[in-house]
Amino acid sequence: MNSSWVSVIALLGWLVLAGSALRARQLNARKAILYALIWGAIFFAAAAIFTAIG
Numbered sequence: 001m002n003s004s005w006v007s008v009i010a011l012l013g014w015l016v017l018a019g020s021a022l023r024a025r026q027l028n029a030r031k032a033i034l035y036a037l038i039w040g041a042i043f044f045a046a047a048a049i050f051t052a053i054g
Helices: 002-024 027-054
Strands: none
Touching: 002 027
């Protein structure tokens, strides 16, 4: 149970780090959202492939 909370907190920390990196590059909101959707699609596709295999 405790490890799941640690994972959630770590995930939120990584999201904040990625968001601040995008903000430091001075990307506008539309481009940042586009990049986030593209990366989300990549990770979702990879997770779907590994779930289908395993």
